[in-house]
Amino acid sequence: MDPMIITARLLPKVVAPLVRKLLVRPGPGAFLVDRPLRISGLVSFRGEQRTLGERDVRRIAAKLVDRAVTPLPGATGAARERPVAPDEDRAVADALARSLCALGDLDLEIVQDARLEAAALTRQLRRAAPDATHGLTGDGAELHGILLHTAALHVLEFFTRLSGFGARTLVENRRALGRLDDAVGALAARLPSRSAEDAGFETRYAHDTAVLHNHLTIFGIDLAHSPDSWPLDAAYLGLRCETEPPAVDSGGPPEPAVPAEHALSGRCRILVRGVAGSGKTTLLQWLAVATARGELPAPLHRALYGRVPFLLPVRRFARHGLPSPGDFLAAVGYPGAEAQPPGWADRVLRAGRGLLLIDGVDEAPEDGRERLRRKLRDWTALYPGNIWIVTSRPSAVRADWLTADGFAELSLAPMSREDIAAFIQRWHRAAAQQEPDDLDRLGHYERTLLNAVRITRDLGRLATNPLMCGMLCALHRDRRGYLPDGRKELYEAALSMLLERRDRERAMGTTDGIDLPRQPKIQLLQKIAHWMLVNGRSEMDREIAVDTLAQHLPAIPDAARQGGPEEIYRHLLNRTGLLREPAPNTVDFVHRTFQDFLAARATVQRHDFGLLLNHAHLSEWEDVIRMAVALARPDECAALLNGLLAPLPGIRAAEARHRKLLAAACVEHAAELDPEVRHRVRRFTRDMVRPSTVAGARALGWIGPIVLEMLPEPAEVSDGEAYLLAVTATSIADDMAIDYLTGLRKRAYHPVRAQLAGAWRRYDTARYAREIIAHLDPDQLFFPAADVAELSALRDLGGRPYLQVAGEFTVAELIDGIVPADGLRRLWLAYGLGASMEWLAAFPRLEELRISRRLPRVTGVPDAIRVVEL
Structure with a gap:
């Protein structure tokens, strides 16, 4: 059963008139007298104002059930399914009628009980008629619950329309009903417009x-x-x-x-x-x-x-x-x-x-x-x-x-430590399902790789996205626990695995009669990648790919003697794992990163550094140039970096700045580089890494850890500049950033402290807690906790009065982890818990609960706690 489909069938314009029949308007001046006005006094099937009998309530309930089980016009697939079997419709209607009749037994004041909401009213009705759903199936009970909650929304909406009605929180029910009306109305309006042919x-x-x-x-x-x-x-x-x-400081971490x-x-x-x-x-x-x-x-x-x-x-x-x-x-x-x-x-x-x-x-x-x-x-x-x-x-x-x-x-976002661990575990589980020959070793590979990415700095820097994590897992297994160092070596090893060892280890023969060594495959793939680079394309027509191979095959005899361009193309497509046909007569690389790497190899082999320099101001050439620096010989590398620093006629000032910053980003990829060139790059770019805007500060992070050596000394800048430097440094997910951030940790300026607190999850938990979190002035500062380890670290530091829930927790984990309980003054929910907030009573001095703007409204907050919606 899909609750959203059921709700979509319960159009407010149909449900509201039915529910309103259950209620009557109070007499003139009812809100002006001292005695409380109760729900039980306003039902139409009890007391002096009775206009309906219980049989009428059952008829209303039956109509609601009929609406819930009848598909909307034009609905298809799951939207046409019945939530319950046809022979259970009457039983659900009888149960709903008993629950609605309980409105006449509720001793709830509709004015003074300001906390009454639809969910609370639904619970009251369930308690007033506890046996209503006895004998229903699981689906029947769920349908009854959806209908009862919908009726409760309309009951409360009826009260909010009464002249003189003043309960504060009931307004939220009108908002919820309005949102539901909009969503359901939009869906319902769309479906009937389809013809049978369209559907x-x-x-x-x-x-x-x-x-x-x-x-x-x-x-x-x-x-x-x-x-x-x-x-x-x-x-x-x-x-x-x-x-x-947000443009304005919100009083806490991002x-x-x-x-x-x-x-x-x-x-x-x-x-x-x-x-x-x-x-x-x-x-x-x-x-x-x-x-x-x-x-x-x-x-x-x-x-x-x-x-x-x-x-x-x-x-x-x-x-x-x-x-x-x-x-x-x-x-x-x-x-x-x-x-x-x-x-x-x-x-x-x-x-x-x-x-x-x-x-x-x-x-x-x-x-x-x-x-x-x-x-x-x-x-x-x-x-x-x-x-x-x-x-x-x-x-x-x-x-x-x-x-x-x-x-x-x-x-x-870059993958967090938890994301990386989850990916590695899932990857190895997937590999194990193939029942491979090394099944008995996969568990060992998983454990050693998990440990390696935690303690090896270079690996931790590489494993920041799903593509790189997948490559690391594959290469670690392929090389029986050994991993290459650096990005260039990683791609070289990946090509070796995909082009040379893949078929051999899968015991596959030459099904197409072609058996190419690794190097000719790379040379041919480079030709295709280079064509895409020069022509500014991410895919090419199949015919062009075959023609490109035909031009270069005579120079690669190992390939030329095994087939023509058409046969070689099919071999590369089917046997390398690097090419694919995403659409008929179209070919591309399985990932743009491999295209860029192979294009860089081709350009370096052709000594076509002028091509790179003439396009270095274009964003789509960035990765190609960085990889070319990693592949080039020392003298070529020096010439390329000097060329990036040199002026290029016809480009804008912003593009010239981009070229110089790209030179700085490339330095860390150079295996060997003249110290004078390295020094020149830093001299040209040192003043360019003093950001003037938040966007500019964040953008500097793509340069990598080398930017940390170029940033100004934290003690020598103003508070505003210190904040921008904190944004730049915390955008670099490398523990080297912690050394720089220690120079900012004593700043009293709130935005600096908030930025440092909010970056915790990017770094080693224990070290960051020890070297940064422990030194931040806690005055008016929310400290984020994304997992149990961070909660534990805060506990070891004596707790903090302001806490931001920045990850998925259970209520039990929060109650156990927030210590001391009487030290918590303000709590900020940046993640939803999916639970009522009565548990906050465990923190006797808690004054304020902040709710991030993307979370649904919370319920059950103890009266003494102020709720602030951001």
């Missing part, structure tokens, strides 16, 4: 979307029938998003990163930024599949249920821009595109029923991004009511790129 196609499209996108690439795990992929619902690791901090479904909830236009490998495409896949199936998490259920997802990778439209709605399906290669009814996509969007998932703005050429922005502006105006989620690499578009068009901005 039939949507059912097929939803099924196909779930099938086509329900897989992930997980490096190193080979399934018998689907190499290197894993079902999305089994492999998806919940991603977390960070929101932009809002913590929250699960993506919570961050996306309540927003209809969102730009999601994320670095390569952070999971942008995976997030949109997950949203498309969950929406198509109707299996959405609670925070997104109301907004996305019944919508039609369109997953639109920008790379498919890089040359010609986004297609018109009628061409959406054909452009992305959907096999059933020709079967869509004429004008169907346009009707979906005009009805406000679409979920537009536009992936990879950075995949469009820089001069095409402005056209894309204008198209988004036109579409959001032309098609109101739809939900738009756009993704991009952080540096591809400016911070406010879509703000004027009503888009909120979120960033995919």
